[in-house]
Amino acid sequence: MRDIRLLDAPFDPNAAIDALAMASPDIGGIASFVGKVRLTGGVEALELTHYEPLTLPGMHELADRAFGRFDLIGLLMVHRVGVMRPGEPIVCVSAAALHRRDALGAVDFCMDHLKSAAWFWKREKRAGQWHWIEPREQDHADLARW
Amino acid sequence: MRDIRLLDAPFDPNAAIDALAMASPDIGGIASFVGKVRLTGGVEALELTHYEPLTLPGMHELADRAFGRFDLIGLLMVHRVGVMRPGEPIVCVSAAALHRRDALGAVDFCMDHLKSAAWFWKREKRAGQWHWIEPREQDHADLARW
Amino acid sequence: MIRIVYLGKLADVAGKSESQFVSSSGDLDWPDILALLDDHVREGLADAVRDERVKVALNGQVLSDREGLVARDGDEIALLPPVSGG
Amino acid sequence: MIRIVYLGKLADVAGKSESQFVSSSGDLDWPDILALLDDHVREGLADAVRDERVKVALNGQVLSDREGLVARDGDEIALLPPVSGG
Numbered sequence: 001m002r003d004i005r006l007l008d009a010p011f012d013p014n015a016a017i018d019a020l021a022m023a024s025p026d027i028g029g030i031a032s033f034v035g036k037v038r039l040t041g042g043v044e045a046l047e048l049t050h051y052e053p054l055t056l057p058g059m060h061e062l063a064d065r066a067f068g069r070f071d072l073i074g075l076l077m078v079h080r081v082g083v084m085r086p087g088e089p090i091v092c093v094s095a096a097a098l099h100r101r102d103a104l105g106a107v108d109f110c111m112d113h114l115k116s117a118a119w120f121w122k123r124e125k126r127a128g129q130w131h132w133i134e135p136r137e138q139d140h141a142d143l144a145r146w
Numbered sequence: 147m148r149d150i151r152l153l154d155a156p157f158d159p160n161a162a163i164d165a166l167a168m169a170s171p172d173i174g175g176i177a178s179f180v181g182k183v184r185l186t187g188g189v190e191a192l193e194l195t196h197y198e199p200l201t202l203p204g205m206h207e208l209a210d211r212a213f214g215r216f217d218l219i220g221l222l223m224v225h226r227v228g229v230m231r232p233g234e235p236i237v238c239v240s241a242a243a244l245h246r247r248d249a250l251g252a253v254d255f256c257m258d259h260l261k262s263a264a265w266f267w268k269r270e271k272r273a274g275q276w277h278w279i280e281p282r283e284q285d286h287a288d289l290a291r292w
Numbered sequence: 293m294i295r296i297v298y299l300g301k302l303a304d305v306a307g308k309s310e311s312q313f314v315s316s317s318g319d320l321d322w323p324d325i326l327a328l329l330d331d332h333v334r335e336g337l338a339d340a341v342r343d344e345r346v347k348v349a350l351n352g353q354v355l356s357d358r359e360g361l362v363a364r365d366g367d368e369i370a371l372l373p374p375v376s377g378g
Numbered sequence: 379m380i381r382i383v384y385l386g387k388l389a390d391v392a393g394k395s396e397s398q399f400v401s402s403s404g405d406l407d408w409p410d411i412l413a414l415l416d417d418h419v420r421e422g423l424a425d426a427v428r429d430e431r432v433k434v435a436l437n438g439q440v441l442s443d444r445e446g447l448v449a450r451d452g453d454e455i456a457l458l459p460p461v462s463g464g
Binding site for chain 3: 049051053054057115116119120121122123132133134135
């Protein structure tokens with residue numbers, strides 16, 4: 001199973017992960033990461049802009065690489081776009097595999113590459129004002145691990 | 147939040163992970179691993195034996211180390227003991243953190259150390275016969291990574 | 293008609309998320325487009341786009357050499373600033 | 379009374395999951411216990427326990443030197459073979 005989606009409305013990560021588990025009954029383990037909009041730091045809203053012709057193909061190429069690199073039975077990659085409120089899920093990556101190392105490795109790999117593969121521009125609303133978030137050095141360091 | 151449990155009856159990993167998320171609202175992300183009894187390979191049942199005076203203290207010490215090593219907001223470690231059927235969850239480790247790297251790292255770390263920290267003896271029933279599972283070299287290699 | 297899409301911060305600089313141009317003189321190359329941005333969209337936009345970290349996609353394909361761009365009628369050009377961290 | 383608990387495969391070798399001994403001569407040391415296992419539980423059990431990978435816990439504490447074990451009335455000894463992989 002392979003479930004790659006961009007959503008412009010809130011979603012339930014558990015329902016998505018359960019669907020992956022149901023569709024991949026023959027697994028040893030399932031690893032997941034769910035990223036949420038933080039409640040701290042005074043962020044009132046977060047907006048993710050994407051460019052449709054690049055984003056979804058980028059996520060599919062990343063999924064191809066994950067399937068090539070790890071021994072996976074199923075992979076789920078769901079990403080929000082649009083305006084999100086604190087506490088809402090932004091991203092859910094979940095991998096089902098016979099072996100734990102593959103499942104955890106694939107989630108880590110996809111999370112590290114998702115931002116660069118899928119072209120998201122992010123801005124935060126603080127005290128009523130929107131602020132663009134600049135590229136970070138840490139992300140380059142994360143990519144250099146692979 | 148810190149939720150460390152040994153259970154001798156089937157459990158719902160989602161409910162446990164949701165409870166962790168509810169108790170740690172101020173998170174950036176939550177990483178999880180759920181290990182299940184495989185449906186393949188002709189295993190009819192799996193039994194985990196533990197020694198009560200060592201198992202739970204071992205899991206709590208491991209949780210202490212995870213909290214010391216990673217910047218965590220919450221940690222969940224639930225492990226089954228007793229007889230399990232194919233498809234049933236054996237273990238669920240979930241970590242809530244402000245940063246993705248801490249959450250994923252803590253889950254990987256706890257999964258690598260859980261078996262050696264918590265003293266489980268495992269046997270499988272195949273064709274009506276129980277067989278003890280011997281220690282594996284891979285586990286030593288996993289531990290050597292940390 | 294040629295469509296130009298502004299992503300991220302470039303949409304703020306442009307004051308809009310996209311523009312459409314009809315080229316009376318046929319194809320548009322990279323210098324043509326930079327001139328159009330300043331003359332017909334907003335002054336300073338061309339400078340923002342000249343930032344070497346801004347990538348260019350033509351009909352959904354990111355160009356390895358944006359200077360070599362040639363846009364024809366019906367094409368869509370996307371101007372892509374660096375993606376956000378965090 | 380001193381309780382001895384057999385974990386994992388050692389429970390199969392012993393044919394039971396635990397034994398209880400009343401020592402008429404007071405404390406039991408490691409050679410005493412090995413002798414009891416063979417004489418009063420099952421022959422061959424002492425040999426299985428001699429495997430150097432078998433660890434010994436006294437009242438819930440794993441001993442760094444099992445040969446130095448001294449068990450007194452009320453103590454619980456656990457015999458712990460290597461934990462399973464997979």
